[in-house]
Amino acid sequence: MPMVADQSSSTSNLFSLQSHILSEESRHPGASGDFSWIVSAISLAGKAIAHRVRRARLEGALGEEGTSNVQGESQQRMDVIANEILMRCLGSRASIAVLASEEDEEPTILRRGHDGGKYCVLFDPLDGSSTLDTNGAIGTIFTILRNDPLIESAERTVCQPGRQQVAAGYILYGPSTAFVITTGSGVDLFELDPFVGSFIRVKQGLRIPPRKKVYSVNEAYSSSFPLGYREYLEWAHHSGYSSRYIGSLVADVHRILISGGVFLYPPTLTHPDGKLRLLYEANPMAMIVEQAGGASISGAVATLDVQPTKLHQRVPLVLGSRDEVDEVSRRL
Numbered sequence: 001m002p003m004v005a006d007q008s009s010s011t012s013n014l015f016s017l018q019s020h021i022l023s024e025e026s027r028h029p030g031a032s033g034d035f036s037w038i039v040s041a042i043s044l045a046g047k048a049i050a051h052r053v054r055r056a057r058l059e060g061a062l063g064e065e066g067t068s069n070v071q072g073e074s075q076q077r078m079d080v081i082a083n084e085i086l087m088r089c090l091g092s093r094a095s096i097a098v099l100a101s102e103e104d105e106e107p108t109i110l111r112r113g114h115d116g117g118k119y120c121v122l123f124d125p126l127d128g129s130s131t132l133d134t135n136g137a138i139g140t141i142f143t144i145l146r147n148d149p150l151i152e153s154a155e156r157t158v159c160q161p162g163r164q165q166v167a168a169g170y171i172l173y174g175p176s177t178a179f180v181i182t183t184g185s186g187v188d189l190f191e192l193d194p195f196v197g198s199f200i201r202v203k204q205g206l207r208i209p210p211r212k213k214v215y216s217v218n219e220a221y222s223s224s225f226p227l228g229y230r231e232y233l234e235w236a237h238h239s240g241y242s243s244r245y246i247g248s249l250v251a252d253v254h255r256i257l258i259s260g261g262v263f264l265y266p267p268t269l270t271h272p273d274g275k276l277r278l279l280y281e282a283n284p285m286a287m288i289v290e291q292a293g294g295a296s297i298s299g300a301v302a303t304l305d306v307q308p309t310k311l312h313q314r315v316p317l318v319l320g321s322r323d324e325v326d327e328v329s330r331r332l
């Protein structure tokens with residue numbers, strides 16, 4: 001009698017991101033596979049970027065490119081390399097209408113709806129890259145939206161509220177390379193096994209603890225935070241909270257996704273609307289956090305309900321454990 005593999009134990013099955021994508025696709029009869037191809041392209045780009053990130057110092061690829069991005073921020077060489085890798089991996093996918101990147105002022109139109117462009121992909125190719133020269137954890141953030149072929153402007157097409165995201169995720173280049181994704185049915189975590197060359201599923205249905213006495217904010221700017229944020233910090237200082245701040249959004253959010261807490265980037269003097277970009281930083285992270293049972297607000301509203309007006313629009317951001325976000329929001 002041939003042995004039947006124990007399907008019940010998740011530890012006995014080796015489930016790659018590719019297998020996961022295909023099994024998700026099989027749950028949607030009539031799925032064309034277009035979406036799966038896009039996630040597969042992002043996975044390929046993530047492996048390629050992980051390789052370049054780990055060799056950056058050896059290859060002399062650290063430091064500034066000598067150019068600035070649309071935000072007026074100096075580009076790191078690795079920003080440009082990661083952006084090119086993503087463009088090359090995604091540009092060949094027939095189902096993509098529009099690509100938009102933090103590094104590019106305008107969206108890239110690949111094809112129109114009537115030519116098969118069903119989706120738009122937005123990304124921050126290498127968020128936190130300025131910490132790379134000190135070997136800090138950095139990441140790629142991505143979101144997938146449906147294309148509306150009736151909208152002529154590429155920028156207007158991608159200016160959709162976060163609730164309309166089809167999928168969102170990030171790749172964290174830390175001691176390990178983690179791939180986190182949600183397609184609206186919970187959050188799954190994969191880790192790159194360099195020997196297999198695949199992202200291997202290690203956790204399904206991640207849930208953020210509702211409370212954790214850890215806040216994450218750059219307190220150097222606290223004197224310019226609006227009053228409510230300062231009142232929250234004053235309360236936290238006297239309520240037994242500890243502080244953890246890496247200054248790399250993907251790393252700070254990943255810590256919260258795994259162990260809870262609350263991340264804050266309030267309005268400041270230099271960034272009165274907040275520093276983080278709505279479409280390709282705040283919205284993907286907000287979808288992930290909400291799908292894991294947490295909460296995300298931008299000012300008085302849920303981040304995912306903000307109606308975008310510009311591709312590179314910034315918002316204030318408070319996200320994490322649901323009860324911890326409530327402690328902030330009740331004071332704003």
Ligand code: P6P
Pocket residue numbers: 127128129130218247248249250275
């Ligand atoms: P600050 C990195 O530059 C980044 O965009 C995010 O990854 C991070 O959360 C934030 O800026 C850190 O900003 O002003 O604290 O250095």
